[in-house]
Amino acid sequence: MRATTTEASPIVASAPPKNVWWITLKHAVIALAISALMLVAIYTIWFFDFHPEFESFRHSSATAVTISGKRFRPVMTGGGGITGDSAVITEFVDGQAIVALRRRFDAGDYPFIKLEMEGLTRFTNASIFWRLAKEPEELYTLPLNRSGDGVTQVAMVYGGDNYRGNVQELGVAFFDGPALGFSNNNDVPIQLKSIELLPFSGARVAEQIFEDWTNPPLWQGYSNNIVRGIHKNGMVFPNLILNLLVATSAIILVAVRYGFSAKLRERFSVSRTVLVVIGLCWVMGDSLRWTWRIEQLIDTHERYAGLPLEERIRNNPIRCGRFPDDCRADLLPYF
Numbered sequence: 001m002r003a004t005t006t007e008a009s010p011i012v013a014s015a016p017p018k019n020v021w022w023i024t025l026k027h028a029v030i031a032l033a034i035s036a037l038m039l040v041a042i043y044t045i046w047f048f049d050f051h052p053e054f055e056s057f058r059h060s061s062a063t064a065v066t067i068s069g070k071r072f073r074p075v076m077t078g079g080g081g082i083t084g085d086s087a088v089i090t091e092f093v094d095g096q097a098i099v100a101l102r103r104r105f106d107a108g109d110y111p112f113i114k115l116e117m118e119g120l121t122r123f124t125n126a127s128i129f130w131r132l133a134k135e136p137e138e139l140y141t142l143p144l145n146r147s148g149d150g151v152t153q154v155a156m157v158y159g160g161d162n163y164r165g166n167v168q169e170l171g172v173a174f175f176d177g178p179a180l181g182f183s184n185n186n187d188v189p190i191q192l193k194s195i196e197l198l199p200f201s202g203a204r205v206a207e208q209i210f211e212d213w214t215n216p217p218l219w220q221g222y223s224n225n226i227v228r229g230i231h232k233n234g235m236v237f238p239n240l241i242l243n244l245l246v247a248t249s250a251i252i253l254v255a256v257r258y259g260f261s262a263k264l265r266e267r268f269s270v271s272r273t274v275l276v277v278i279g280l281c282w283v284m285g286d287s288l289r290w291t292w293r294i295e296q297l298i299d300t301h302e303r304y305a306g307l308p309l310e311e312r313i314r315n316n317p318i319r320c321g322r323f324p325d326d327c328r329a330d331l332l333p334y335f
Contacts, residue, residue: 021276027268028249028276035248039241044202051235053157054111056164057200062109064199069117069192072099075171080189087192092176092184100171104133105197107156107163112198112208114153115144115172119190122299123182125175126151130159133166141173145215145231152211153204158233170195209236216292238288242281249277 048055072087074080075098079091089097113128120126129141140162144151156163172192176183198204212234230237250270257270304312 020272024268024272024276027253027273028280031249031252031273031277032245032280034252035245038248039244047205053160054200056108057111057157060109060199062106062197062199065105065110065197067101067103067195067197069194072101072172072192072195074098075100078184083191085193089174089190089192090184092174095176095183096173097190098171098173099192100129100169101195102169104166104168107132107159107165107167109199110197111155111157111200112153112204113156113170114196114198115151116193116195117150117172117191118193119185119188120146120149120151120174121186121188122302123177124185124190125177127173127175128154128156129171129173130163130167131169132162132164133168136168138162142233143231144172145211145217147211147215152215153198153208155208155233155235205235209234212236213238213288214291216288216295238285242285246274246278246281250274253277 043050048058068085069087070082070085074087074089076093077089077091077097077099078093080087080089080097082088087099089099091097115128126144126146127141128144129139131139140159142154142156142159144154146152172195174185174190176185212230217231253268253270253273257268
């Protein structure tokens with residue numbers, strides 16, 4: 001009797017779902033890394049096309065200059081003085097304090113200015129101001145974005161045409177916020193340690209973008225729930241970059257899936273990998289938003305903890321910004 005044999009059909013073992021998703025995560029991270037490198041390269045090559053306002057600063061040969069805080073002199077301060085190398089402000093006059101320095105320099109040499117200070121509380125707003133030699137009677141200003149008890153590097157280039165030519169004076173102004181019951185920086189001394197005039201460089205651009213993203217402005221009022229994420233003078237908005245990362249990653253994945261060998265194409269799923277890419281970008285974006293929310297929580301606690309409703313309404317900067325004269329006291333506590 002003749003025996004017959006049958007060949008067993010090969011069994012293709014499929015990876016467990018857990019391994020599939022770990023592999024997909026690896027592919028998504030690789031796609032994001034490639035996309036990030038591409039976007040950085042594009043941004044670097046065409047930087048002045050994206051930011052024509054920096055064009056006049058690109059050929060400067062200036063070097064960074066650090067000015068000690070002790071060289072600043074009070075223009076309007078109720079109390080303070082010089083302590084070591086720092087200018088110290090302990091009391092405001094009519095809700096404000098100003099220190100200034102006479103220093104001539106070409107604005108075209110320094111698109112960035114960085115201040116080192118300590119003690120700035122959440123009840124005080126700060127701005128940098130300057131005067132031009134050609135218009136000594138005019139005073140120009142840019143708001144400073146806070147970073148803890150200090151401020152971030154400021155892109156002076158967003159002063160526009162007002163930051164052109166020869167600067168003859170720099171100053172820093174501090175203002176009491178609208179919160180009632182708090183004055184003189186909540187009685188915390190402000191120390192202005194130094195100010196740096198910084199020429200254009202890739203490192204300064206990177207630092208500006210990083211500080212824009214990690215130090216968001218607090219309490220912006222919108223009629224609809226728009227979250228810009230950074231202040232209005234920010235160079236690059238994070239939502240735009242995250243959307244570009246998703247789009248670029250998807251293009252790369254599709255190109256690899258349909259443009260390479262069949263063996264390589266079978267190793268990953270475009271749809272699954274793009275889904276993970278979207279999830280990773282959502283995590284990155286929401287981590288920035290949660291930084292903002294935590295800062296708002298701290299700010300809310302310091303402004304409103306233990307206060308009755310009427311005083312909480314008075315201390316709301318959005319509300320008082322709309323009615324700066326009397327903060328609509330006649331409508332309290334109903335508005």
